[in-house]
Amino acid sequence: MRALGNLRLRGMHTSEPRATGASAAGVLICLLAAFPFVARPAMAQTPNGRNSGRFVVVIDAAHGGDDNGARLGDAAGGQQGGQASEKSITLAMSVRLRSLLAARGFTVVTTRESNVTLDSDARAQIANRAVASAAGSACLSLHASEAGSGAHIFVSSLAPTAPTRFAAWKTAQAGYVERSTKFAGVVNSAFEQSGQGGGSGPVPATLGRASLPGIDSMTCPALAIEIAPVRTANGKVIADVTDADYQMQVVQALVNALVEWKSETDGGADTGRGASASGGGQTP
Amino acid sequence: MIPRYQKILFGVLLIASIAMAVVLVRLREKNHQQMLKGEDLAPTVAPAVAPEEQVTLMVANDSDGTLVSEAHSLPLPKDSEASARAILAKLLEIYAASGATHPVPGVARAVQQVFLLPAPVAKGAPNSAGELAVVNLSGAFADGHPSGILTESLTVESICATLHANLPNVSEVRFLVDGQQRPTLAGHADLTRTYLTAELPGTAASEGSKP
Numbered sequence: 001m002r003a004l005g006n007l008r009l010r011g012m013h014t015s016e017p018r019a020t021g022a023s024a025a026g027v028l029i030c031l032l033a034a035f036p037f038v039a040r041p042a043m044a045q046t047p048n049g050r051n052s053g054r055f056v057v058v059i060d061a062a063h064g065g066d067d068n069g070a071r072l073g074d075a076a077g078g079q080q081g082g083q084a085s086e087k088s089i090t091l092a093m094s095v096r097l098r099s100l101l102a103a104r105g106f107t108v109v110t111t112r113e114s115n116v117t118l119d120s121d122a123r124a125q126i127a128n129r130a131v132a133s134a135a136g137s138a139c140l141s142l143h144a145s146e147a148g149s150g151a152h153i154f155v156s157s158l159a160p161t162a163p164t165r166f167a168a169w170k171t172a173q174a175g176y177v178e179r180s181t182k183f184a185g186v187v188n189s190a191f192e193q194s195g196q197g198g199g200s201g202p203v204p205a206t207l208g209r210a211s212l213p214g215i216d217s218m219t220c221p222a223l224a225i226e227i228a229p230v231r232t233a234n235g236k237v238i239a240d241v242t243d244a245d246y247q248m249q250v251v252q253a254l255v256n257a258l259v260e261w262k263s264e265t266d267g268g269a270d271t272g273r274g275a276s277a278s279g280g281g282q283t284p
Numbered sequence: 285m286i287p288r289y290q291k292i293l294f295g296v297l298l299i300a301s302i303a304m305a306v307v308l309v310r311l312r313e314k315n316h317q318q319m320l321k322g323e324d325l326a327p328t329v330a331p332a333v334a335p336e337e338q339v340t341l342m343v344a345n346d347s348d349g350t351l352v353s354e355a356h357s358l359p360l361p362k363d364s365e366a367s368a369r370a371i372l373a374k375l376l377e378i379y380a381a382s383g384a385t386h387p388v389p390g391v392a393r394a395v396q397q398v399f400l401l402p403a404p405v406a407k408g409a410p411n412s413a414g415e416l417a418v419v420n421l422s423g424a425f426a427d428g429h430p431s432g433i434l435t436e437s438l439t440v441e442s443i444c445a446t447l448h449a450n451l452p453n454v455s456e457v458r459f460l461v462d463g464q465q466r467p468t469l470a471g472h473a474d475l476t477r478t479y480l481t482a483e484l485p486g487t488a489a490s491e492g493s494k495p
Contacts, residue, residue: 069431070432143433143472147387147432206349212473226432231347
């Protein structure tokens with residue numbers, strides 16, 4: 001990106017003396033030479049080499065509409081937060097996460113804001129359109145399950161490849177797997193540090209790779225976050241996925257991770273505050 | 285006064301009834317004897333169709349998201365496809381047991397068939413010695429499988445890893461449900477793609493042999 005930005009500046013600089021020479025053909029050639037770089041706002045940079053575009057977070061609340069997802073709340077016998085469907089839990093977490101990120105100045109795009117049916121291709125399309133002109137991005141697909149313990153962080157299982165201008169739809173994430181893996185490390189750290197200062201302990205997190213149709217088509221650092229009940233070594237449930245406090249702890253950890261990820265993307269200078277003038281809460 | 289011919293007719297009918305009763309009892313006893321004879325001929329224990337062999341099962345663990353290698357002994361058919369099906373049936377039997385580390389409800393004939401085919405080769409590429417295993421799961425198994433990325437991925441990975449551990453030629457695995465392609469196992473794990481056994485995640489330390 002930096003090389004392209006330098007090329008653009010050099011091209012514009014060399015065009016000035018030709019334009020003053022009143023040569024219409026020269027001006028036209030210079031404009032054509034500059035066009036490919038101007039037409040790609042994602043590549044635009046400030047003079048100090050830092051991206052001037054937005055940092056976009058895409059939040060995908062999994063399932064919805066006819067697709068209820070998993071039935072949750074049975075692990076704790078429906079005692080902590082009652083029984084619920086996965087689609088309602090993911091939507092509630094998506095709304096909370098969106099609000100907290102918007103308060104920190106992130107540009108947020110959600111795939112759904114209500115109980116609607118969306119297939120995996122539609123989710124990936126929304127995400128890819130949202131991050132197309134962004135300087136930095138992160139895509140999160142939120143899930144919930146009764147199996148396992150704590151938070152499960154999944155990166156696409158596609159073999160990593162170099163990013164290309166045109167990528168096959170079903171394997172578009174392959175060019176972003178390395179960045180997604182780094183992002184997963186940041187999220188994992190955030191979960192390890194979650195709950196400190198409060199009464200609850202950190203949310204145990206496990207990293208894994210999985211083949212997920214929606215994630216595999218996204219052109220951004222993308223993760224699937226699946227929250228499960230927190231269990232002791234003997235399997236007793238401490239916090240169920242239907243527990244609002246537990247959900248809030250997970251959401252807060254994700255916010256911290258995204259602030260950290262954005263600061264890494266920006267080169268460590270920006271902490272996430274005032275990242276975008278447009279604020280959050282956007283819906284497609 | 286009863287006429288003489290009526291007395292004779294009554295006596296004949298009585299004798300016929302008694303004779304028929306005796307014949308009926310004899311026939312019933314005869315059938316019962318035949319039935320007992322048939323039961324005696326039936327084997328009381330399952331015939332040992334093949335000697336027991338050592339197999340490696342890659343058993344999933346939900347608590348840490350790993351696969352643990354376990355050695356088991358079970359009789360296996362000579363045919364490799366039938367053998368693969370028997371191995372996977374044993375794996376899913378472990379998941380259906382109470383207290384399983386990766387609980388999945390058990391159903392009859394969860395693995396309907398396993399087909400072993402030569403792995404497809406791209407144009408211009410040298411011929412591969414690998415095999416493609418097509419695992420046909422039952423719809424009841426897929427419908428009853430718990431929903432979630434972790435649990436579904438572990439089921440798929442453990443099936444692929446178990447096939448590769450026992451049939452090292454298996455390099456690719458595809459899944460069908462009731463003979464048809466299905467988008468996901470239970471809403472998450474992609475069943476439309478081909479799984480490469482070389483890309484499977486590492487496994488935890490193996491445990492001792494189990495019967």
